Amino acid sequence: MPEYDPRSATEPRNAASYDWSGTSLGEPGRWPVPLRVAADLLLNTPLPGLLVWGRETVLVFNEAYAALAGVGCGRVPGGSVPSVLPPPLAGAAGALQGAWDGQPGVVADAHISFRHADGPLAHHCDLRLTPVPDGAGGIGGVHVLLAPPAPAPLLGEQEAPDAALRILVVEDNLDSQYLVCEMLKAFGHEADGVAHPDDALALLGKQxxxxxxxxxxLPGMSGVDLARRALADHPGLKVIFASGYGDSLLRHLEFPYLSLQKPYELDQLQDALAKVSQRPAQGR
Structure with missing residues (x-):
């Protein structure tokens, strides 16, 4: 089975990298902000993925998906209404409807067949479906990621250091918050996003x-003070800070943390998550 090699796409991709003038979507400068953010995330993701936008089912897909889907895919990066649903959507009808209703879903252990010039190609993956808000209180589209299948845990096996994490993202820039949450979900983690420290403390009290x-x-309270209050009630919590001002505000803290300098790369975020997952929790 041919695999998409992310090293073959060394240049960053986004909606502006392509000509959309002949598609149903038109020029990216006129797109709704949620569509533009979701498309940029999809087009710059090394895993194969689709974006279904609008109830008329306009499709956007990335180059990893085009390489996998073969002759039935169409012109990269899409932007048209297909006459027949592509195989990943056809095999995820229930989860797709759930995503349109606002519920993220996973179709585990999916076996999908793509039509190639030299015959059918079987692809084994987990389909991860994420609703994309339309900015007006509804759902504008669905992001579908063809992720590597999660390995089945062995009986009695302890949680691996790189197992899925539940992450609370606190970011008052809503576009950045959405993008970070989608990246984390693409890595196989669970992520919730809030804009205000009070909302973060409320969520930490519930789950x-x-x-x-x-x-x-952050508005009302710094991220450092938020972390102090959170750790007082949840000493097992791991902390990662993101800052556009370097580490000047993070010196001499009394608790362990990692920090990322904005703007950061995907591999830096993945590396930070791997490090905190292996670090013993405070108070243990």
Whole structure:
């Protein structure tokens, strides 16, 4: 089975990298902001993926998906209404409807057949479906990622250091918050996003999180003070800060943390998550 090699796409991709003038979507400068953000994320993701936009089912797909789907795919990056649903959507009808209703879904252990010039190609994956808000209180589209299948845990096996994490993202820039949450979901983690520290504390009081990923500069309370309050009640929480001002506000903290300098790369975020997952929790 041919695999998409992310090293073959060394240049960053986004909606502006392509000519959309002949598609149903038109020029990216006129797109709704949620569509533009979701498309940029999809087109710059090394895993194969689709974006279904609007109830008329306009499709956008990335080059990894085009390489996998073969002759039935059409012109990269899409932007048209297909006469027949592509195989990943045809095999995920229930989860797709759930995503249109606002519920993320996973179709585990999916076996999908693509039509290639030299015959059918079987692809084994987990389909991860994420609703994309339309900015007006509804759902504008669905992001579909063809992720590597999650390995089945062995009986009695302990949680691996790189197992899925539940992450609370605190970022008052809503576009950045959405993008980070989608990246984390693409990595196989669970992510919730809030814009205000008070909302973060409320969520922390309702459910367990492994990681607090917070901007340092927040309205009403700094990310550092938020982390202090969160750790007082949840000492097992791991902390990652994101800052556009370097580490000047993070010196001499009394608790362990990692920090990322904005803007950061995907591999830096993945590396930080791997490090905190292996770090012993405070107070253990």
């Amino acid at each position: 367990r999180y492994h990681v607090l990923f917070s901007d340092v500069s």
